[in-house]
Amino acid sequence: MICLRLFWEFFKTGLFSVGGGLATLPFLYGMGEKTGWFTTADVADMLAVSESTPGGIGVNMATYAGYTTAGVLGGVIATLGLVTPSIIVILLVAMVLDRFRKSAVVDRSFYLLRPVSTALIAAAGLSVFVLVLWNGGSEPLHWIRWEALLLMAGIWLLSNAVEFTKKLHPIVLIALSAVCGIVFSLGGT
């Protein structure tokens, strides 16, 4: 039963996530909330592993999420669920490729889909920010995890502002922050 459910959830993800890269992130995040299969922290970890390994990010995240939910078989089924709509849609589009490419409806839909997709990723991303930065509690000075904010600012500078490190592959930044996490015991253990 869980396998059927997994297939269906990832089929929907494949069918409605548009734009590649992190487009599946809001769907995974929503899926975790709805089903309880994985947490926001799990999704963030899946994203990190997916960016650091070969293969499409969306495919990697599906495999990982499926495995977390139902083992090896779950990983396979989630991945197949994710790619099935792609295969069906592309085979259909391939038959009318020229008309699709020049279609004004497609153009105008994408004009709206792009900001929608960006906003969905931003909203899912905000949850990861809250998870990482927010302590809560009664002491305003301790609401925010300052050491996390500091490391975040550092990584942002490396990936945006420093000419020499701007072009670095994400895997380098991920490895660097893993080392920082271990050295400064960011997990609190």
Add this chain to the structure above:
Amino acid sequence: MLLLDMIWTFFKVGICTFGGGYAMLPVLQREVVEKKHWVTQEEILDYYAVGQCTPGIIAVNTATFVGYKHAGVLGGVLCSLGFVLPSLLIILSIAAVLQNFAHLAVVKNAFAGIRICVCVLILNSVVKLWKSAVKDKVTLCVFIAVFAVMVVGKYAFGISVSPVVFVLLAVLGGVVLNALGKETK
């Protein structure tokens, strides 16, 4: 033999696609256009462009196109499967290993650090997407509206709206804009 060759070729493309679909194009060009001559340079660019405006993973979409062009429906299916095979093998191995070591303090600390990096990666990705997505008042309003509904819904009312709703609304809006004949950029 040809079908096996297609799976193997896209298996290689899958392994070389490091860090998402955008990384696949140069590898794909070398393997499928220059070495195998299955499709032309123009075709691959078309497929890649259309692959971005169809649902699903861009790389999988492009793989299906190439396979279909070269060997029909079965080709499309096999190329896609070839592309996801390395993901399955690699991610399943890593996930299995991580699960066994997840309780270790060193792994917990590493991932606490990594999550901080993930925030920055998402932020960078959103900034990049923003540049191609938010071009005028209409698209800005769409962004704000969707973001607000998601965030306010979650933190003020504890409800999460399915992303599917917004995707369907966007397509519907596209149809309406088309009927109105609105010019888009």
